[in-house]
Amino acid sequence: MMLPMVETVMGLVALVVLAVSYWRYKWRDRSNSGKFPPGSMGLPFLGETIQFSIPSKSVDLPPFLKKRIKKYGTLFKTSLAGRPVVISTDPEFNKYVLLHEGKLVELWYLDSLSKLVGHDAQDLEVKTNATGYVHKHLRHLILNHMGPESLKEKLLPLLEATAERTLDAWSTQQSVEAKHGCSKMIFEFTSKLLLSYDAENSGENLTEDLRTLMNGLMSLPINIPGTAFHKSLKSQKKLLNMIQGKIAERMASPAETREADVLDHVLEDMKTKSFLSEKFVTYIFMGLLVASFESITSALIMALILITDNPQVVEELVKEHECALRKRSSGAVGITWEEYKSMPYTMQVVNEALRMTSSGPGIMRRAIKDIEWNGYLIPKGWTIFISQSGVHLNPQVFENPHVFDPSRWKQLDGGNVTGRYYIPFGGGGRQCAGAEFSKDLCAVFLQVLVTKYRWTKVKGGEIIRTPMLKIGGGFHIKVSKIQE
Template identity: 50%
Template sequence: MWHLGVLMYVVALVVVGLTQYLVYRWRNPKCNGMLPPGSMGLPLVGETFQFLVCGKSIDIPPFIKTRTQKYGQIFKTSLVGCPVVVSSEPDFNYYILQQEGKLVELWYMDSFAKLFGMSGTGKDGSSASTNSIGHIHKYIRNLVLNQVGVEAIRERILPDMEEMSWKSLSDWSTQDSLDVKNATSSMVFDFTAKRLFGYDPEKAKDKNMRERFTYLLQGLISFPLNIPGTTFHKCLESQKIGLKLMKDLIDERRAMPDKFRGDFIDQMIDGMKTESFLSDDFVMHVMFGVLLASFETISSTLTLAVMFLIEHPMVVKELEREHEEILQNREKREGKVTWNEYKSMKYTMQVVNESLRMASVAPGILRRAIQDIHINGYTIPKGWTIFVVPSALQLNPDTYEDPLAFNPSRWKDIEPSAMAKNFIPFGGGTRMCAGAEFTKAFIAVFLHVLVSNYRLEKVKGGEITRSPVLGFGNGFYVKIYNKDRI
């Protein structure tokens, strides 16, 4: 009997010793130099749960803010099992975003990769190289620019944006109140899906498709645990429905080859004849991702802009002055917004930039080190993820005076060089979002119709959260009045 007791004692010592060794190795990763300061958290989960803690303001997410104050602008952590270096250092971020294919490569957390099918394999199952990924990104970016780039906006899209804004605001003005985020999400979703894919929400079988896409955003920063009841599991279920919609649109378009419209989905299907990476599955996921990225950024920024306009009547007066001047300079007041008029909206663009700065919709930009990177005496080991935080740059009090104050006029004095490093709502480097001008134009045209013809009044709500995704608590409800009927 005593032999068994000794054996159990020895086993216990071995387990304790091995556990201590593994915990030590987890907390002190190997590095050919000195790692940035920080904590790796618990084995496997790291500091994931702290990262997901919801902040109750528009300020920098609490996880980022507290650690930046403690460790500095560059610190180490671990999220969903991955070693990560988080950076809010402007010069380093700017440098890293220019180094894709040299020091870093595009990278996604498991939750994002699973939701968007980023498996890194082609039709033949082979792994995608850095060069092939670069080619794929360039190809897709060019297709998006063909549809929503500057030329497309100038030649075709501006009048449609204005028409959608008129229709939406007219409908909303008949309601006792509406939730701005839900309303603008539906508006942008319908507009973008119709333009890119020919999707008609009036004929759709699933009337909750937009809500499903909105919910998916939470899955991007959730723990990738696919168990019933978890956020990630619910997101995957919604993803299946969204991908089924994309597959139906592809099949429907293939069945009508004589009705070539030249939109995004037609271009993708046509590209399958020459590009080996364009499988049905890949195209479905690209359509899915483009749609989600476009409508979420615009609707969140628009919602925030509306909140601030209600709180700042002097900003509204300045907007009204600018847009009344545009209307008076037209031959026909009821004409459509032109490209020259859009480019003349100087103060409006200051409002747009300030809204984008404060919204910081993207929770982060990810890259993975493909070789050791040395910065400020520290080493970021090969294979580690680098997490660039837009909100930490765009709400930095060292860059923006009183950063939590809505002040569009601050943009009169900001130099372009400062914007390049401290204002990245659309990313940076070679992967600057292809929909950047589309987003700014949509918001500007919507504001043109809004301030020229309607008045807003807050009804209830207005709580802002970051988790680290921007959220609006229990909603933000307003009443919209037509000025002609007041």
């Protein structure tokens, strides 16, 4: 009776030994071809994912990054969610990588993010990465509908009306949790702009599903009830169903009833672009909704928290916007492009909020060939993870980087900083096409807020850094209209 049990135990021990041996062999330095960056690969499969996800109640770097940068420097190796990763806060290496898209690196996501946002979309990007054709087409599409010309011609007044409607609703409540309120506003606006989805009257709460989806982007891809990844997959399904329903509805509708939105543009392109399958189009819109939802919401809520804690910044904003209103011609209705462009201090506030936010987990690429850098080897197939917060909180570039100081942007050399030390929207050929739209939305919201409303903090507002930015306890404010 004991013999089978002993054999079983011995077999398990052998498997463990083989697994550990394989792990050590897999991650050991290639003595003949170069040395890996310093660092630890952690445990098999888990790697250092748990340590990476430990939150920090501070605007400072998360403990994971801070500890390893101090120990290993600005370039180090680790393993996240079962994949070998090199994490970089080195501005020169980051720029080198982002400028060699398609030659040394390709777009890449970790498994959980890839499966939640769209594995097929990533596969197509990878296959066409050498020419960047798909990316160029999508970038042109976004710029056409959300870029500077579209903002100038039609979107600015729509953004202003949205901000006014949102703040007016907030002023009727005892208090509002500002991040939830901002995310709701942003989802309603972008979903309408992209595919004419009426979120306000849909009867669904897809804003909450987007929040759940975001919580699972950097989780281990374990689809077991109760895990963040499992919850995210359920929310993903709801969002995909909505997008697929809009696509089917639009394809079945007569051409003369079309909405002239981004979806109509894509459906028209499907007639001539073979890569635009219905499934790929679905994931395009999933990616656009996720990107706009998280990045703009985080930047706007960070700006609100920071200016609330710095009344002197609010005073400067009020001065600038009241001056702009006095200069507005009598026939002008609402904010104009020229007015928006003449708000230097507002843009300094937005830039500073974006610098301190670094809302996304980071910029990810995959090495498509071995990369040599300063004596280190980054093997083909490894993920490169550029930490935006690690770059944005560099004390050698930004004096007292943890201090909210919009005026610092007066002295900074924009040409030297942007592209190396300030990358809220990525860099190289893949810099976010919606960057101007994001900044405009924040600026317009701030203008409406400081000229027509006053607000006080009720509770919350604790900034927590994990791979994603979180607000501990929410940020609850009481908003009141200024009596005219």
